[in-house]
Amino acid sequence: MKIKYDLIKKDGNARLGKLHTNHGTFDTPMFMPVGTLANVKTLVPEELKEMNSGIILANTYHLWLRPGEDIVAKAGGLHKFMNYDGPILTDSGGFQVFSLAKNKKKDITEDGVHFKSHIDGQKLFLTPEKSIEIQNKLDSDIAMSFDECPPASASYDYLKKSLERTLRWAKRGKDAFNNPNQSLFGIVQGGPIEDLRKYSAEETVKMDFDGYSIGGVANDGESKDDMYKAIDYSVPYLPEDKPRYLMGVGEPIDILEGVERGVDMFDCVLPTRIARHGNVFTGEGRMNLKNAKFKEDFTPIEDTCDCYTCKHYTKAYLRHLIVAGEQLAGRLLSIHNIRFLIKETEEIREAIKEDRFKEYKEEFISKYKE
Amino acid sequence: MKIKYDLIKKDGNARLGKLHTNHGTFDTPMFMPVGTLANVKTLVPEELKEMNSGIILANTYHLWLRPGEDIVAKAGGLHKFMNYDGPILTDSGGFQVFSLAKNKKKDITEDGVHFKSHIDGQKLFLTPEKSIEIQNKLDSDIAMSFDECPPASASYDYLKKSLERTLRWAKRGKDAFNNPNQSLFGIVQGGPIEDLRKYSAEETVKMDFDGYSIGGVANDGESKDDMYKAIDYSVPYLPEDKPRYLMGVGEPIDILEGVERGVDMFDCVLPTRIARHGNVFTGEGRMNLKNAKFKEDFTPIEDTCDCYTCKHYTKAYLRHLIVAGEQLAGRLLSIHNIRFLIKETEEIREAIKEDRFKEYKEEFISKYKE
Numbered sequence: 121m122k123i124k125y126d127l128i129k130k131d132g133n134a135r136l137g138k139l140h141t142n143h144g145t146f147d148t149p150m151f152m153p154v155g156t157l158a159n160v161k162t163l164v165p166e167e168l169k170e171m172n173s174g175i176i177l178a179n180t181y182h183l184w185l186r187p188g189e190d191i192v193a194k195a196g197g198l199h200k201f202m203n204y205d206g207p208i209l210t211d212s213g214g215f216q217v218f219s220l221a222k223n224k225k226k227d228i229t230e231d232g233v234h235f236k237s238h239i240d241g242q243k244l245f246l247t248p249e250k251s252i253e254i255q256n257k258l259d260s261d262i263a264m265s266f267d268e269c270p271p272a273s274a275s276y277d278y279l280k281k282s283l284e285r286t287l288r289w290a291k292r293g294k295d296a297f298n299n300p301n302q303s304l305f306g307i308v309q310g311g312p313i314e315d316l317r318k319y320s321a322e323e324t325v326k327m328d329f330d331g332y333s334i335g336g337v338a339n340d341g342e343s344k345d346d347m348y349k350a351i352d353y354s355v356p357y358l359p360e361d362k363p364r365y366l367m368g369v370g371e372p373i374d375i376l377e378g379v380e381r382g383v384d385m386f387d388c389v390l391p392t393r394i395a396r397h398g399n400v401f402t403g404e405g406r407m408n409l410k411n412a413k414f415k416e417d418f419t420p421i422e423d424t425c426d427c428y429t430c431k432h433y434t435k436a437y438l439r440h441l442i443v444a445g446e447q448l449a450g451r452l453l454s455i456h457n458i459r460f461l462i463k464e465t466e467e468i469r470e471a472i473k474e475d476r477f478k479e480y481k482e483e484f485i486s487k488y489k490e
Numbered sequence: 491m492k493i494k495y496d497l498i499k500k501d502g503n504a505r506l507g508k509l510h511t512n513h514g515t516f517d518t519p520m521f522m523p524v525g526t527l528a529n530v531k532t533l534v535p536e537e538l539k540e541m542n543s544g545i546i547l548a549n550t551y552h553l554w555l556r557p558g559e560d561i562v563a564k565a566g567g568l569h570k571f572m573n574y575d576g577p578i579l580t581d582s583g584g585f586q587v588f589s590l591a592k593n594k595k596k597d598i599t600e601d602g603v604h605f606k607s608h609i610d611g612q613k614l615f616l617t618p619e620k621s622i623e624i625q626n627k628l629d630s631d632i633a634m635s636f637d638e639c640p641p642a643s644a645s646y647d648y649l650k651k652s653l654e655r656t657l658r659w660a661k662r663g664k665d666a667f668n669n670p671n672q673s674l675f676g677i678v679q680g681g682p683i684e685d686l687r688k689y690s691a692e693e694t695v696k697m698d699f700d701g702y703s704i705g706g707v708a709n710d711g712e713s714k715d716d717m718y719k720a721i722d723y724s725v726p727y728l729p730e731d732k733p734r735y736l737m738g739v740g741e742p743i744d745i746l747e748g749v750e751r752g753v754d755m756f757d758c759v760l761p762t763r764i765a766r767h768g769n770v771f772t773g774e775g776r777m778n779l780k781n782a783k784f785k786e787d788f789t790p791i792e793d794t795c796d797c798y799t800c801k802h803y804t805k806a807y808l809r810h811l812i813v814a815g816e817q818l819a820g821r822l823l824s825i826h827n828i829r830f831l832i833k834e835t836e837e838i839r840e841a842i843k844e845d846r847f848k849e850y851k852e853e854f855i856s857k858y859k860e
Contacts, residue, residue, distance in 0.1 A: 157814045158807070162532075162821065187785070187810040195788055195806060203802045415557070418565055432573045436565060437528070440557040444527045447817050451532065 122330050123262060123303040125363045125384075129472060133355070133382040136472040139175075139363055141207040141261040142301055143199060146174025148363065148384035149468050151370060151461040152209060154392065157182050158192070158202040160458070161392045162451040165204045171427060171459040172466065175207040175261075177387045180254050181216035181246075185239060189257040197259030209387075210260040212251045212293075212307075215368065218269045219339065228268065230285065248293040256299040263297075264333060265290040267307040271339050272346040276313060283309040283320045294327055303330035305365060308354045311336055312346040317353030331363040334383070338368030347374065351381040358382075372401060372464055372488060376481045379468055386465075391457030396450040398442040401460040405489035409453070414439045427459035428452075492700055493632060493673040495733045495754075499842060503725070503752040506842040509545075509733055511577040511631040512671055513569060516544025518733065518754035519838050521740060521831040522579060524762065527552050528562070528572040530828070531762045532821040535574045541797060541829040542836065545577035545631075547757045550624050551586035551616075555609060559627040567629030579757075580630035582621045582663075582677075585738065588639045589709065598638060600655065618663040626669040633667075634703060635660040637677040641709050642716040646683060653679040653690045664697055673700035675735060678724045681706055682716040687723030701733040704753070708738030717744065721751040728752075742771060742834055742858060746851045749838055756835075761827030766820040768812040771830040775859035779823070784809045797829035798822075 121142055129136040137148040153160045153168060156179045160168060168176065178198060183189060195201035198208055217226065217233050226235035232247030251266035267286040270279055286309050297304055306329035310316030324332065334354050337347040351366065358364055363385060366378045370388020378386060391401070398410040400421050407421070420430040421438070429438070429452040441449035464484075471480035491512055499506040507518040523530045523538060526549045530538060538546065548568060553559060565571035568578055587596065587603050596605035602617030621636035637656040640649055656679050667674055676699035680686030694702065704724050707717040721736065728734055733755060736748045740758020748756060761771070768780040770791050777791070790800040791808070799808070799822040811819035834854075841850035 157811070157816055159811060159816055159818045162817050164802075164818070164822075182814075186814045187806070191786055191806060191810070194786055195804065201804075201807055203807070416561055416564055432534075434565065434571075436557070436561060437571055437573070440561070441527070441529060444552075444556045446527055446529055447532050447820065448529045448534070450817065451821070452534075 121301060123363070125331070125361060127360055131472040131475050131477040132380065134379045134468070134472050134477040135382055135384055136469055137363070137384055139207075139384075141175075143205060143207045143261055146207060147469055149375070149379045149465045150174045150385055151375060151465050152177045152385060152387040153458045154179075154387055154389045155202070155204075156389070157186065158198060160454070161396075162447065162454055165202075165206070167428070167455060168204075168458075169206070171455065172462055173206070173458065175209060175385075176204065177209045177211065178258070178260065179213070179216060180210045180251060180258065181213035181220070183258060184213060184254050185237060189254040193257040193259070199259070207262070208260040209262040210255045210258055210264065211367070212255070212264040212266040213246055214251070214264075214267045215269050215335075215339070217246055230288075248289040249296040252293045252296045252304075256297065256302060259299065260302060262303050262305060262331065263299075264305050265293045265307050265329070267309060267335055269309070269336055269339050270311065272311045272336065272342040272350070274311060276316070279309070279311040279313060279316055283316060287320065287323050290324060290327060294329070305329050305331040305333050307333040307335040307367070308358075309336045310350070310353070312349040312353075314349070314353045317350060318357055321354045321357035325357060325359060329362070331365065332358045333365040333367050335367050337366065338388075344374070344377075348377060348381070351378060351383060355382040370461060371490070372461065373485060373490060375461065375464060376468070376484060380477070380481060391461055392450075392454045395453035395457050398449065398453070400453055401457050403487050409435060409439050410442050411439075421456055425456065425459065426463070427456045429456040491671060493733070495701070495731060497730055501842040501845050501847040502750065504749045504838070504842050504847045505752055505754055506839055507733070507754055509577075509754075511545075513575055513577045513631055516577060517839055519745070519749045519835045520544045520755055521745060521835050522547045522755060522757040523828045524549075524757055524759045525572070525574075526759070527556065528568060530824070531766075532817065532824055535572075535576070537798070537825060538574075538828075539576070541825065542832055543576070543828065545579060545755075546574065547579045547581065548628070548630065549583070549586060550580045550621060550628065551583035551590075553628060554583060554624050555607060559624040563627040563629070569629070577632070578630040579632040580625045580628055580634065581737070582625070582634040582636040583616055584621070584637045585639050585705075585709070587616055600658075618659040619666040622663045622666045622674075626667065626672060629669065630672060632673050632675060632701065633669075634675050635663045635677050635699070637679060637705055639706055639709050640679070640681065642681045642706065642712045642720070644681060646686070649679070649681040649683060649686055653686060657690065657693050660694060660697060664699070675699050675701040675703050677703040677705045677737070678728075679706045680720070680723070682719040682723075684719070684723045687720060688727055691724045691727035695727060695729060699732070701735060702728045703735040703737050705737050707736065708758075714744070714747075718747060718751070721748060721753060725752040740831060741860070742831065743855060743860060745831065745834060746838070746854060750847070750851060761831055762820075762824045765823035765827050768819065768823070770823055771827050773857050779805060779809050780812050781809075791826055795826065795829065796833070797826045799826040
C-alpha cells in the first residue's frame with residue numbers, strides 16, 4: 121500500500137496534516153531523526169517512541185556499503201533488521217555521493233555517477249535504477265529518487281543542465297521502481313533560481329510521485345536566503361494533496377521557516393552530531409555543556425523539557441560525563457536534542473490548529489539566539 | 491544505618507544470602523557491574539534494573555579526579571548525582587593507584603602513596619584517611635579500606651611488609667571513617683601464601699569491619715591457582731555473618747570457583763570492556779561477533795537469553811553495528827554481557843537453594859570453553 125496524506129488545516133501556508141504509512145500514521149509537520157546506518161546513533165527504538173518520534177530516516181548509500189542491501193533484505197527488510205516497526209524513509213544516496221566525495225574525483229555521466237567509497241576507496245557506480253533497487257530491497261516506507269545535488273553557487277547553466285538530468289533520472293528510477301509497499305518521492309532541484317525551481321517542480325509533478333522533496337538547500341554553503349528562495353520558488357507548483365519534505369534541514373528556526381512556506385517534513389543529523397560534541401538545544405539557543413559554569417549546576421538542561429534526560433539528570437552530571445569522555449553523554453544529549461525538535465513540531469502543529477502559527481514562530485525566534 | 495547480611499543457606503561452602511542496605515536489599519552471590527565514572531558505560535539505571543542488577547560499583551580514584559568528590563557531595567551524594575537509587579559500593583582507589591600507575595614512578599610511604607594522575611601527570615597523594623574522606627563524601631552504601639595491591643609474584647618478605655602496612659592503613663581508615671549511613675569493608679591481602687593470608691584475615695577481622703574483601707587476586711598476571719589459594723587461605727578466618735567480596739573477579743568460571751569457596755560478591759569491567767570490542771559471553775564461551783560467519787545470522791546471541799538485546803536483535807544486526815563502528819553496538823553487547831553474569835548468579839542461587847551447586851558448576855564448566 122502507498123502512503124496517504126491528509127491535509128487537515130492550513131494557517132497561512134503552514135500545513136497541519138497526517139501521513140498514513142504501512143507502519144503507522146504520524147502528524148505533520150514532523151522532524152525525522154536520522155538513523156544513518158540503521159540506528160539513530162546511540163539510541164534504541166523504544167527511546168525514539170518515548171520522545172514521540174513519528175518517522176525516522178536511513179541512508180541508502182551507507183547501507184549499500186554496510187551491511188549491503190541484500191543482507192537487509194534477507195533479514196526481512198530494514199524494519200525487521202533494525203527492530204523498528206514505525207515508518208522509515210530512505211534517501212537516494214545522491215546527497216552522500218556528492219557530499220562524501222566532495223573533495224574526491226567523481227564522474228557524473230548520463231548513466232549515473234562513478235565515484236570512490238569513503239571507507240576504502242573502492243570504485244563504485246550508482247545509477248537511478250541501482251538506487252531504487254537498493255531502496256526497494258531495504259523496503260523503507262518512503263524512497264527518494266536519485267538526484268544530483270549541485271551547490272546553490274553553481275552557474276545557471278550548470279544548475280539547468282543538472283536538473284534536466286535529475287528529471288531524466290527521476291523518470292528512470294520511477295520506471296525501475298518495483299515495491300508495491302513502498303512510496304516514491306520526486307525531488308525538486310534548481311538552486312535558488314526562480315524559473316529553474318518552477319520548471320523542476322512542474323516537470324517532477326507531471327511524473328506523479330507519492331510526495332515531493334525540496335533538495336539542494338543543505339549541500340555546501342547554501343545561505344538561509346538560498347534556502348528560503350528554493351522553498352518559495354518550488355512550493356507553489358507542488359500539489360496540496362501530497363507531502364513535502366525539505367531535505368537535510370533541521371535547525372530549530374529553519375524548521376519554522378520551512379513550515380511557514382508549506383513544508384511538512386524535515387530531517388537533520390544536527391541533534392545527534394552536536395550531542396556528541398557536548399552541545400544541546402534550548403529555547404534560548406544552543407548551549408555547550410562543557411562550559412565550566414555548569415560544574416555545579418544541579419538543574420536539568422531545561423526545566424520545562426519533558427525528555428528522559430531532563431527528567432533524570434543535571435547539567436553538572438552531564439558535564440561530568442562529557443568531560444570524562446563517557447559515551448553515555450552522547451546518548452543522553454541526543455535524547456534531549458531530538459526531543460527538542462520533535463516537541464517544536466508538536467507545538468507548531470498545536471499553533472497551526474489554533475491559527476496562531478505566525479505568533480508562535482515570532483515568539484520562538486525572539487527567544488532563540490542562533 | 492549499616493548493612494546487614496543474612497546467611498540463608500549453605501551448600502558446601504557456597505552461601506545463599508541477602509544483603510540489606512539503605513538503598514535496598516539484594517541476594518547473594520551477586521555480580522556487581524562496574525560504573526567507574528558514575529555510570530556503567532553506555533547504560534542507564536533503568537537498564538541495570540531490567541537486568542536484575544542488585545548493586546553497582548563506582549571508582550573512588552576516578553571520581554576523586556573527575557568530577558571531584560565535593561561536586562558529588564554537593565549533588566547530594568553519588569546516588570543522586572548519577573540518578574541511581576539502588577545500592578552502590580565504592581572501592582578505595584588503592585587498586586587504581588597501583589594499576590594505572592603501573593609503569594610510572596610511585597612512592598609508597600607509611601603515610602600513603604605519592605603518584606601521578608593518569609590523565610594529566612599531576613602529582614597526587616592518596617592516604618587511607620583521604621580515601622575514606624572521599625568515600626564518605628561520595629556516600630556510597632559500602633566503602634573499602636585503602637590497601638596496597640602487590641602482585642602475587644612479589645617476594646614473601648615484600649608481601650608480609652605490605653600486608654602489615656595495609657593493616658595499619660585499615661586501622662587508620664577505620665578511625666577516620668565518619669559516615670553513619672555507610673558501611674566499611676576490610677581487605678585481606680597476602681598473595682598466594684597461606685600463613686600471610688591467615689594472618690591478614692585474622693588481624694583484619696579483629697578490627698570488626700562490616701564485611702571483608704579478598705584483594706590481590708586480579709592485579710597483574712595472577713594465575714587461577716594464585717586466586718584459588720588466596721580465597722582458600724582467607725575464607726576460613728572470615729566470620730560467617732558478614733559478606734565476602736572477591737575484588738575484580740568476574741570471568742564466568744571464576745565466579746563459580748569463588749562461590750564454591752564461600753564468596754558472596756564479585757565485580758569486573760570485563761562485560762562492558764569486551765562488549766566495546768565486539769565480544770559476548772555465551773554458555774559455550776566467549777564469541778566474537780565481528781566474525782564474518784555472523785553476517786547473515788538472523789538469530790539472537792543466545793536463544794535462551796532473556797536480555798533486551800537477545801529479545802530484539804540478531805547477530806547479523808549487531809555485527810553490522812560493530813563493523814560500522816556504531817556506539818549502539820557497545821551498549822547492546824554490554825546489556826547482554828552484564829545480564830549473562832547476573833543470570834549466572836541467579837542460577838547459582840537457585841542451585842544452592844536446591845543443594846545442587848556442585849552439579850550446576852560442573853555442568854556450566856563442561857559447556858563453557860574459556
